[in-house]
Amino acid sequence: xxxxxxxxxxxxxxxxxxxLIAVFVYGLIxxxxxxxxxxxxxxxxxxxxxxxxxxxxxxxxxxxASPDFQxxxxxxxxxxxxxxxxxxxxxxxxxxxxxxxxxxxxxxRSIYLFPMAVSFVASGVVWRWLLNSNQGEAASGLNRxxxxxxxxxxxxxxxxxxxxGIAAIAxxxxxxxxGYVMALFLAGFxxxxxxxxxxxxxxxxxxxxxxxxxxxxxxxPVLLSALIIIGHMSLKAFDxxxxxxxxxxxxxxxxxxxxxxxxxxxxxASSAAVGAILLIIVALLIVPYLIHSSRKDxx
Amino acid sequence: xxxxxxxxxxSAAVLALAACGSGNSGGGGGGGGGGGESTDVExxxxxxxxxxxxxxxxxxxxxxxxxxxxxxxxxxxxxxAGSAAKDLLQTRLQAGDPPDTFQAHAGAELQxxxxxxxxxxxxxxxxxxxxxxxxxxxxxxxxxxxxAIYSVPSNIHRSNVVWANPEVLEAAALDPAAPPADIDxxxxxxxxxxxxxxxxxxxxxxxxxxxxxxxTVLMADLGAEAYVGLxxxxxxxxxxxxxxxxxxxxxxxxxxxxxxxxxxxxDATQMVMDGTAAYNVMGxxxxxxxxxxxxERGTGFVEFPVPGTDGTFGFLADSFTLPxxxxxxxGATAWLETVGSLEGQVAFNQAKGSIPAxxxxxxxDFSEYQxxxxxxxxxxxxxxxxxxxxxxxxxxxxxxxxxxxxxxxGGSDLATLQSELAAAAGS
Numbered sequence: 001x002x003x004x005x006x007x008x009x010x011x012x013x014x015x016x017x018x019x020l021i022a023v024f025v026y027g028l029i030x031x032x033x034x035x036x037x038x039x040x041x042x043x044x045x046x047x048x049x050x051x052x053x054x055x056x057x058x059x060x061x062x063x064x065a066s067p068d069f070q071x072x073x074x075x076x077x078x079x080x081x082x083x084x085x086x087x088x089x090x091x092x093x094x095x096x097x098x099x100x101x102x103x104x105x106x107x108x109r110s111i112y113l114f115p116m117a118v119s120f121v122a123s124g125v126v127w128r129w130l131l132n133s134n135q136g137e138a139a140s141g142l143n144r145x146x147x148x149x150x151x152x153x154x155x156x157x158x159x160x161x162x163x164x165g166i167a168a169i170a171x172x173x174x175x176x177x178x179g180y181v182m183a184l185f186l187a188g189f190x191x192x193x194x195x196x197x198x199x200x201x202x203x204x205x206x207x208x209x210x211x212x213x214x215x216x217x218x219x220x221p222v223l224l225s226a227l228i229i230i231g232h233m234s235l236k237a238f239d240x241x242x243x244x245x246x247x248x249x250x251x252x253x254x255x256x257x258x259x260x261x262x263x264x265x266x267x268x269a270s271s272a273a274v275g276a277i278l279l280i281i282v283a284l285l286i287v288p289y290l291i292h293s294s295r296k297d298x299x
Numbered sequence: 300x301x302x303x304x305x306x307x308x309x310s311a312a313v314l315a316l317a318a319c320g321s322g323n324s325g326g327g328g329g330g331g332g333g334g335g336e337s338t339d340v341e342x343x344x345x346x347x348x349x350x351x352x353x354x355x356x357x358x359x360x361x362x363x364x365x366x367x368x369x370x371x372x373x374x375x376x377x378x379x380a381g382s383a384a385k386d387l388l389q390t391r392l393q394a395g396d397p398p399d400t401f402q403a404h405a406g407a408e409l410q411x412x413x414x415x416x417x418x419x420x421x422x423x424x425x426x427x428x429x430x431x432x433x434x435x436x437x438x439x440x441x442x443x444x445x446x447a448i449y450s451v452p453s454n455i456h457r458s459n460v461v462w463a464n465p466e467v468l469e470a471a472a473l474d475p476a477a478p479p480a481d482i483d484x485x486x487x488x489x490x491x492x493x494x495x496x497x498x499x500x501x502x503x504x505x506x507x508x509x510x511x512x513x514x515t516v517l518m519a520d521l522g523a524e525a526y527v528g529l530x531x532x533x534x535x536x537x538x539x540x541x542x543x544x545x546x547x548x549x550x551x552x553x554x555x556x557x558x559x560x561x562x563x564x565x566d567a568t569q570m571v572m573d574g575t576a577a578y579n580v581m582g583x584x585x586x587x588x589x590x591x592x593x594x595e596r597g598t599g600f601v602e603f604p605v606p607g608t609d610g611t612f613g614f615l616a617d618s619f620t621l622p623x624x625x626x627x628x629x630g631a632t633a634w635l636e637t638v639g640s641l642e643g644q645v646a647f648n649q650a651k652g653s654i655p656a657x658x659x660x661x662x663x664d665f666s667e668y669q670x671x672x673x674x675x676x677x678x679x680x681x682x683x684x685x686x687x688x689x690x691x692x693x694x695x696x697x698x699x700x701x702x703x704x705x706x707x708x709g710g711s712d713l714a715t716l717q718s719e720l721a722a723a724a725g726s
Contacts, residue, residue: 162709
């Protein structure tokens with residue numbers, strides 16, 4: 001009786017969101033997984049006119065064996081690597097520069113944060129022009145800029161390079177999200193009491209040692225959050241790629257784009273399989289973090 | 300410090316919301332078609348801007364005249380050259396919420412809707428409205444699937460057209476009035492143009508325009524019969540003829556602009572207008588772009604069939620359907636009658652720049668270019684266009700586009716391209 005009293009109200013309050021999440025998140029993940037195990041590859045099957053049968057993990061095997069999908073996965077890894085390293089380094093350096101009290105800090109903070117307010121689609125349209133792949137006489141955008149300042153050697157085909165092209169699309173993403181990472185790190189820096197630094201200096205630590213042994217360890221949770229937030233955004237990358245490139249451009253394919261193309265070809269099973277693979281990749285990133293943080297809370 | 304944390308958290312929340320927002324932005328257009336006894340006729344198209352919108356408005360006013368009891372409801376969805384509309388349509392049809400009638404490319408692209416039992420056979424309406432005699436037999440044959448016709452075409456475009464800048468050609472000592480006879484001769488001319496100092500003899504854009512170029516090369520090298528055979532299985536994709544065409548395609552791509560994948564077709568056509576490119580292969584909707592820029596036909600631009608395809612008419616058509624479970628089938632039928640009628644076709648095509656599917660329209664009502672297209676349409680062999688859904692279903696087209704993009708981006712060689720094309724067409 002008493003137990004019901006203490007459990008009842010919270011359960012009642014939680015019930016609506018638990019129910020909604022159960023249906024619209026986990027329920028739909030289950031439906032998606034179910035679709036990915038079928039041979040639902042045509043318009044007739046998608047609309048229930050032709051029979052659908054269970055094929056097990058065949059779609060996954062086909063996808064993983066296809067050189068085109070491997071190319072997409074490779075692009076995804078490259079994009080994520082450049083995006084993560086780029087935002088973390090730029091964001092950290094900005095935060096470090098702004099950490100000491102300087103005049104006009106608020107202005108700089110806003111300037112660095114502003115790009116984040118622009119939607120990926122809007123900035124993608126501008127970056128498509130900036131990243132024009134023409135060189136020499138017909139050049140425009142950044143390649144033209146390089147010519148004007150005499151750095152002709154820096155001209156390159158940007159996202160039209162078949163191997164490294166996707167890294168060029170990570171540039172605008174880095175530009176947009178670095179300010180956000182800066183804000184995270186800045187919060188981390190400000191969270192470290194001055195007493196700790198002073199104590200370190202009193203003990204004869206050099207400025208580098210203060211950073212190495214006092215500041216950096218306390219920034220680890222911030223780094224982890226930034227890693228998770230940027231990492232999962234990167235794995236879902238779609239809108240920026242769609243607005244700079246095009247879904248059918250081979251050089252900038254990633255799994256999310258494949259999922260879209262499969263869906264528009266009425267190949268729902270393959271589309272669902274790509275979705276499931278993406279979910280698994282994101283889970284590989286997020287689940288260890290969740291376990292880590294719940295352990296810490298438990299302590 | 301608190302404030303910065305709060306700012307970071309708030310911005311994360313905003314990002315999350317924005318992500319959700321973009322996910323369901325396609326949902327707004329639904330529910331336009333009225334319920335039970337409504338007189339509303341929801342016409343679903345991707346004609347939302349430019350000459351297409353003017354055309355739709357012209358058609359709407361003819362509809363209002365012919366069928367005053369019905370109210371036209373514009374269900375146009377903008378974006379992505381129709382891809383946004385097709386995505387939304389796919390969702391609505393699947394959810395059992397079809398518009399009263401929707402636009403679709405005539406031909407094989409309808410196959411998915413037919414397989415999914417989402418559109419009705421309208422052959423009876425052809426007899427009722429007298430369309431069987433008004434449309435040329437070639438077209439009727441291409442529209443017929445297993446003895447049934449599923450849509451009424453509103454307009455015809457020609458795909459196998461080269462647009463050229465006469466000044467650039469003259470500067471290279473070529474005669475704009477004497478187009479090359481076949482692809483080999485054209486390649487020689489392209490080389491001449493390149494030698495005269497033009498960096499981009501031939502302009503193309505995004506992968507679909509590359510597929511468009513490839514389809515015209517296939518038409519030129521294979522000839523009408525073998526080209527049609529590619530789509531009914533009687534021509535072997537792995538054969539030597541196709542290899543020859545792909546080699547031509549390779550050479551042609553070598554003459555094109557390096558920033559092609561980032562451009563859309565108007566950018567490529569613009570290069571011909573500006574004189575930075577000599578030739579561009581594009582459907583005859585490009586004529587509207589030249590007219591808009593007030594460039595004169597003959598002096599500012601010349602057009603001719605893709606070399607080697609003279610005597611054939613690469614066709615694509617927009618058409619209207621009768622969806623299964625349309626809320627207002629009578630209204631939709633009335634719309635189809637207007638679409639097929641002589642007044643409707645003349646009004647629409649005068650505005651859009653395409654030509655009527657009917658052969659009984661008076662050519663004098665149309666522009667100079669349209670008159671030449673009407674003449675070819677009446678006399679040439681009509682071939683279905685691949686890039687615009689007349690020749691193959693959407694899944695085949697997507698697979699072919701992927702293979703072509705992979706090849707032009709440098710991800711595969713000619714042999715791989717050919718085997719991937721064969722696999723795509725076989726699926």
